[in-house]
Amino acid sequence: MYGVLQQRFDDLGGYLIDSKINEICNKFGIDSELLERDFSKLSGGEKTIVCFAKIMLSDPDILLLDEPTNNLDIDTLEWLEKFLQNYTGTILMSSHDRYFLDKVATKIVLIERGKSEIFHGNYSYYLKENERRILSEFEQYKDQQKMIDAMKKKIKQLQEFGRMASPSGESFFKRAASIQKRLDKIELLNKPETAKEIPLNFQMTNRSGKQVLAVHDLNLSIDDKTLLEQVSFDVLFKDRTCLMGKNGCGKSTLIKHIIDLYNGKSHDGNDIKIGSNVLIGYIPQVIEFDDDTKTLLEVARKTFNGTETQLRSSLAKFLFYGNDVFKRVNMLSGGEKVRLKLFELMQQNINFLIMDEPTNHIDITTREVLESALSEFQGTILFISHDRYFINEIAKKVLYVEDKNITEYLGNYDDYRNTKEKQLSLSKGKVR
Ligand SMILES: Nc1ncnc2c1ncn2[C@@H]1O[C@H](COP(=O)(O)OP(=O)(O)O)[C@@H](O)[C@H]1O
Ligand SMILES: [Mg+2]
Incomplete structure (x- = not known):
């Protein structure tokens, strides 16, 4: 029994764990003084570093991070950015920190009104690209509205001709009906929503001195x-x-x-x-x-x-x-x-x-x-x-x-x- 357990301990890397802990502590700049301290007494930044070190011990392929930058001071933030940039596995995370997203993210999934949209770049890329997409959707929407108006006008006109040519205006009505059929089949584009903006006009009638x-x-x-x-x-x-x-x-x-x-x-x-x-x-x-x-x-x-x-x-x-x-x-x-x-x-x-x-x-x-x-x-x-x-x-x-x-x-x-x-x-x- 002892032999079986010992084999299992070895297979799971039990003999290597101390040297691995040492290696990771070195990499994360965790010194022996910090290792001895009570976890609950560490600062927010120190806790983050220790948690990441603990995660890295298990060699994960994917990191799932939920708002990892909240409550970090800028030093720890910069440390985390460098760490994640050098991480070779996959990272899926949520974040409101746009600077951080610019440094770390290579792909953005925007979730809005129950739908998702993918952007292949960082936050700044997403901003520009999203604006471009909205503008181009708006153009497409306007073009489609124009086309629909033109078709409706044409149908009306053909029906008018048909009535004028009565009783032999059948062909006009047929053409009108075929356009109507095409019109019915069109998938209507939604009008894209543009970004909200507060028009801040502070009424600054009296400026201050220099x-x-x-x-x-x-x-x-x-x-x-x-x-x-x-x-x-x-x-x-x-x-x-x-x-x-x-x-x-x-x-x-x-x-x-x-x-x-x-x-x-x-x-x-x-x-x-x-x-x-x-x-x-x-x-x-x-x-x-x-x-x-x-x-x-x-x-x-x-x-x-x-x-x-x-x-x-x-x-x-x-x-x-x-x-x-x-x-x-x-x-x-x-x-x-x-x-x-x-x-x-x-x-x-x-x-x-x-x-x-x-x-x-x-x-x-x-x-x-x-x-x-x-x-x-x-x-x-x-x-x-x-x-x-x-x-x-x-x-x-x-x-x-x-x-x-x-x-x-x-x-x-x-x-x-x-x-x-x-x-x-x-x-x-x-x-x-
Ligand atoms: N009303 C208070 N009484 C005693 N100490 C305070 C009070 N307000 C803030 N402090 C302390 O003064 C220091 C500076 O606080 P603060 O000005 O809020 O810092 P920050 O730069 O984060 O805004 C902190 O150590 C804080 O705990
Ligand atoms: Mg403050």
Whole structure:
């Protein structure tokens, strides 16, 4: 019996398992210190790495991943991207992270209204190709409508001729009937649905001065914990600035501090100055409404100047139709809350929009709608985000919070990455 079991242990790779664990731990950068730690005490990123290492021990042919990037910090994300790019098996995954999809996916299956459609490329390819397909479907639809109209006209005409030539107009009716038969056989194309868009026209009648925000030698702490030390930066009119940094480094606290100052809740020091004529609109990380048991319509009416009909049609522009408006605001989804908040801000004359992780908890369509809306905004934008695709679309400047300091990078996320990589290879070069 012992011999049989021993053989089985050997067949299943039992003697090799330790060296395999070692090999995989090496590959995944898992050191012995981490191996000894209690799994429940690991950070989200560490847990992800350990889980992938565990999966790789069984040499799978297919990886099924359900939103693998949720809650990962950017370092772990980049690690996962590289890992999946080098993985030689098949991967089937769902994801809302468009940057990640661009890096990893080679094929996209779009599921919409119970139907699927295949795109042989990454996310950016899908975007372009989907638009092309919709346009071409629209052309085909228009052509078919034209053809149908022409056939109907022809039938009418032939029947008219037949009646005029009566009683010998039989052949006209026959021809009309044959066209009708062809018409009946045509498979009607559906009118393709085009993408939804919010026409965001923030009524920015009064622009702010050039200097929107001046932060000078700011020290920021919460309880006894120092978050920022001697930090300085400026925000100028029309800047599009993204505040980035690891979770817990103090981004939200800094933004809240600015908002409190703006609302007169805290004292105006010398370290933060808000410029003249600046009107701030703020979308916090967790969106709340004053009376959240009220309906969407009631909340929207509070900020709206105009008739009920005008209000309903304005709300429709924010994709709230029909019975949507009777939903209680505490029942709204993340995307709906962002849209309602934007609606409120649109009624005010804001010229400085501050957002704290606005794309968290909203689906890809709403993210795209938000991006196209923001690109129309004529004022200044300061936002916190980890969404690399969103940052690429919106930001012209990145403020990176690290070690209680803020470093400024010009450009979007990719520019920031490139600069960072260059600096890294330069500093490595110096060591050698
Ligand atoms: N009201 C609070 N009381 C005590 N500590 C807080 C409070 N709010 C945030 N913190 C702590 O301050 C640090 C920075 O938080 P936050 O500004 O929310 O970070 P993030 O950069 O992720 O937005 C974190 O360590 C957080 O736990
Ligand atoms: Mg935050």
